Amino acid sequence: MAEYSTLGSVAVLQVNNPPVNSFSHHVRQALVDGLERAQRDPAVRSIVIMGKGRTFPAGADIREFGSGAAVKMPNLLMVLQAVDTCQKPVVSAIHGTALGGGFELALASHYRLAVPSARMGLPEVHLGILPGAGGTQRLPRVVGVKTAIQMITSGQHIKAQQALSLGIVDKIVQGDLLKEAVSFARSVEGRPVEDRRISQKTVPEADKVDEVVEAARKTILRKARGAIAPMTCVQAIQASVLPFEAGMAREAELMAFLMTSWQAPAQQYAFFSEREVRRWSHPRDKRINFKTAKPRVVKSVGVVGAGTMGMGITINLLQAGLKVVMLEVNKKQLDKAVNTIKKTLSQKSASQKMSQLTTAMDYSQLRDVDIVIEAVFENMRLKKEVFRKLDAVTKPQTILASNTSGLNIDEIAAVTKRPDKVVGTHFFAPANVMRLLENIYGRQTSPETVATAMQLGVTIGKVGVLVGNCPGFVGNRMLGSYTAEAVFLLEEGAEPQDVDRAIEEFGFPMGPFRMGDLSGTDIGWKGRIAKGLTTEHGPPPATPALYRRGNRYCPLPDMLCMKGRLGQKTGAGWYRYEPGSRTALPDPVVLQMIQDYRQEHGFKKRTISSQEIVERCLYPLINEGFHILDEGIAARSLDIDVIYLFGYGWPRHTGGPMYYAERVIGLEKLLCSLETYSARYPDHAHLQPSPLLRNMVAKGGSLAALGTDSKL
Numbered sequence: 183m184a185e186y187s188t189l190g191s192v193a194v195l196q197v198n199n200p201p202v203n204s205f206s207h208h209v210r211q212a213l214v215d216g217l218e219r220a221q222r223d224p225a226v227r228s229i230v231i232m233g234k235g236r237t238f239p240a241g242a243d244i245r246e247f248g249s250g251a252a253v254k255m256p257n258l259l260m261v262l263q264a265v266d267t268c269q270k271p272v273v274s275a276i277h278g279t280a281l282g283g284g285f286e287l288a289l290a291s292h293y294r295l296a297v298p299s300a301r302m303g304l305p306e307v308h309l310g311i312l313p314g315a316g317g318t319q320r321l322p323r324v325v326g327v328k329t330a331i332q333m334i335t336s337g338q339h340i341k342a343q344q345a346l347s348l349g350i351v352d353k354i355v356q357g358d359l360l361k362e363a364v365s366f367a368r369s370v371e372g373r374p375v376e377d378r379r380i381s382q383k384t385v386p387e388a389d390k391v392d393e394v395v396e397a398a399r400k401t402i403l404r405k406a407r408g409a410i411a412p413m414t415c416v417q418a419i420q421a422s423v424l425p426f427e428a429g430m431a432r433e434a435e436l437m438a439f440l441m442t443s444w445q446a447p448a449q450q451y452a453f454f455s456e457r458e459v460r461r462w463s464h465p466r467d468k469r470i471n472f473k474t475a476k477p478r479v480v481k482s483v484g485v486v487g488a489g490t491m492g493m494g495i496t497i498n499l500l501q502a503g504l505k506v507v508m509l510e511v512n513k514k515q516l517d518k519a520v521n522t523i524k525k526t527l528s529q530k531s532a533s534q535k536m537s538q539l540t541t542a543m544d545y546s547q548l549r550d551v552d553i554v555i556e557a558v559f560e561n562m563r564l565k566k567e568v569f570r571k572l573d574a575v576t577k578p579q580t581i582l583a584s585n586t587s588g589l590n591i592d593e594i595a596a597v598t599k600r601p602d603k604v605v606g607t608h609f610f611a612p613a614n615v616m617r618l619l620e621n622i623y624g625r626q627t628s629p630e631t632v633a634t635a636m637q638l639g640v641t642i643g644k645v646g647v648l649v650g651n652c653p654g655f656v657g658n659r660m661l662g663s664y665t666a667e668a669v670f671l672l673e674e675g676a677e678p679q680d681v682d683r684a685i686e687e688f689g690f691p692m693g694p695f696r697m698g699d700l701s702g703t704d705i706g707w708k709g710r711i712a713k714g715l716t717t718e719h720g721p722p723p724a725t726p727a728l729y730r731r732g733n734r735y736c737p738l739p740d741m742l743c744m745k746g747r748l749g750q751k752t753g754a755g756w757y758r759y760e761p762g763s764r765t766a767l768p769d770p771v772v773l774q775m776i777q778d779y780r781q782e783h784g785f786k787k788r789t790i791s792s793q794e795i796v797e798r799c800l801y802p803l804i805n806e807g808f809h810i811l812d813e814g815i816a817a818r819s820l821d822i823d824v825i826y827l828f829g830y831g832w833p834r835h836t837g838g839p840m841y842y843a844e845r846v847i848g849l850e851k852l853l854c855s856l857e858t859y860s861a862r863y864p865d866h867a868h869l870q871p872s873p874l875l876r877n878m879v880a881k882g883g884s885l886a887a888l889g890t891d892s893k894l
């Protein structure tokens with residue numbers, strides 16, 4: 183609701199709808215009622231609108247979307263119209279985050295004040311829609327079309343100071359906001375409001391709008407990668423040169439188009455799933471859940487290993503204000519890491535943050551930390567050695583976490599006398615940038631240890647997802663079938679750039695081969711060598727070229743590595759790179775290698791469509807997701823979706839692999855395609871439909887219903 187009060191001649195409307203004061207129907211109604219009351223009362227000469235509690239309204243109530251409640255009268259447009267046309271000056275007083283409809287309300291007001299810490303923006307594009315309460319029409323009238331396009335298509339929040347420079351807010355106020363806002367409102371009483379109405383202004387440099395839009399189009403389309411909202415936002419902004427009412431009509435038309443698109447619900451699902459993963463639970467062990475398991479307090483963290491991962495993790499921990507002891511046995515590596523960390527931390531706070539960092543070459547210096555994150559090379563023998571040492575030197579309560587991307591947590595825990603305090607914390611590179619943290623419980627991990635790892639994720643600003651223990655956990659296990667099918671496509675006739683193009687057109691920032699070159703083709707190679715599938719010099723003796731342990735195997739990636747083509751770091755991988763450049767250029771050497779291989783093994787080259795590439799790569803990945811759910815490795819399909827959205831660049835506008843499977847492809851069609859492909863390739867095990875998928879198609883039922891504790 184919105185609480186109405188008066189302070190002398192000023193009516194104050196305080197939106198009170200925790201947690202973020204969104205415009206649920208009852209809030210909209212209360213605002214319209216309050217404005218009418220203030221208009222009617224002759225003693226009231228000005229109006230202040232603000233938010234109670236933590237924030238100015240953060241926008242429309244997203245939970246109302248699609249339910250009909252969002253358009254129930256009065257809708258948000260009517261509220262804003264009442265503000266804009268009010269005869270008495272309306273002042274929006276902003277603290278916290280004025281977002282979406284909240285920011286649009288401020289723009290419809292006659293004056294805007296903000297506290298220094300306030301932030302504002304129009305993030306609707308992330309929900310697959312546009313700022314449909316006049317945001318695409320009012321903002322360009324203040325900041326111009328170019329800046330409006332930048333703000334609206336990025337959805338970025340700006341700080342109060344920047345809003346002041348852009349002419350969005352009229353004043354930044356220090357001290358008590360209510361007091362300041364009331365005093366400001368009094369100072370403008372009696373002044374005409376007509377020339378304060380943004381709706382009545384014209385867009386600056388209107389004659390250049392088409393030019394600006396044209397210049398922005400290419401970049402937006404490249405960044406959007408199949409998302410329809412960004413360019414639709416631009417179309418709405420382009421209409422801001424029209425008279426206000428005509429622009430609003432165009433905005434409404436485009437908003438209706440987006441609201442009914444398949445992408446808007448997918449992006450709103452992504453928004454809520456990102457928050458839902460905080461309500462984690464073990465699918466079988468009832469003691470392990472977010473409600474009852476209590477985390478240990480973590481003030482200091484040990485990091486073992488100062489390589490790329492250890493360094494990134496250390497930066498992340500320092501940025502969050504934690505004390506870190508970074509251990510590295512190689513002095514040169516340790517010094518290099520310290521220098522990089524210093525450079526990466528922002529200038530402003532570097533020295534304070536660096537004072538929280540202690541370096542160590544001796545394990546005994548880790549004795550007092552609350553948790554240790556091991557980030558050494560991905561090798562079981564080495565990890566076990568490290569864990570033995572950690573178990574011997576650290577205090578008994580210390581939690582021992584392994585930053586492994588797929589090794590067996592139980593096997594690591596077994597070398598310690600505290601398997602209940604061992605957990606997996608899988609960070610993604612670069613660890614100080616990537617938001618995903620895949621936390622893995624082992625057979626004996628205690629509720630307290632799980633809760634501590636999950637809480638640490640929150641402390642360091644990660645999106646933490648809890649999963650069970652299996653080779654590759656959730657993310658990399660699913661990726662395995664995707665990369666396997668990508669190389670099988672090369673055998674049949676596709677070239678690396680064909681596969682990458684199709685996957686990038688689907689919406690991934692990078693296809694599998696460009697990705698392989700970026701992370702290093704030798705990562706997978708070393709893994710396959712460790713598993714005995716190949717050796718540095720080719721297949722083990724007496725091994726069939728195209729099979730390993732009864733499964734189809736494509737040796738092309740191994741052949742690439744044997745040529746020393748380890749990706750960008752060696753200037754050549756699946757592609758070639760000019761010195762100092764990261765642009766992937768198709769390489770005749772690789773294409774010849776593939777061609778010779780096809781000839782040697784009797785593969786007949788054929789043209790493969792983009793659609794087949796996408797299906798052959800993504801459907802087995804999704805199919806593995808069904809296996810994972812069936813085994814209880816992920817508790818809910820949304821956990822898998824969040825892992826893919828935040829760790830693997832899965833395009834957000836499709837909701838994530840499992841959402842996409844159910845709501846976009848349709849489970850029946852997915853099953854049918856997998857059956858067709860597995861009939862064509864009976865020895866590609868990952869194309870065999872999972873029993874869970876078959877069962878769901880046969881019996882009906884939804885993925886959301888499989889989960890525990892889900893609110894969605």
Ligand SMILES: CCCCCCC/C=C/C(=O)SCCNC(=O)CCNC(=O)[C@H](O)C(C)(C)COP(=O)(O)OP(=O)(O)OC[C@H]1O[C@@H](n2cnc3c(N)ncnc32)[C@H](O)[C@@H]1OP(=O)(O)O
Binds near residue numbers: 242312
């Ligand atoms: C004819 C009809 C025309 C209609 C036109 C409508 C045009 C307007 C459209 C919009 O306004 S769309 C909404 C735009 N706003 C946003 O996208 C903001 C989304 N929220 C956030 O970015 C963040 O939540 C925050 C406000 C920055 C706060 O972040 P913080 O980390 O502090 O908290 P969270 O954990 O994210 O959120 C707490 C809690 O609140 C729920 N929530 C947040 N925003 C909304 C919302 N707009 N609607 C409904 N619920 C919201 C969030 O899910 C969390 O819930 P729980 O997980 O705790 O249950």
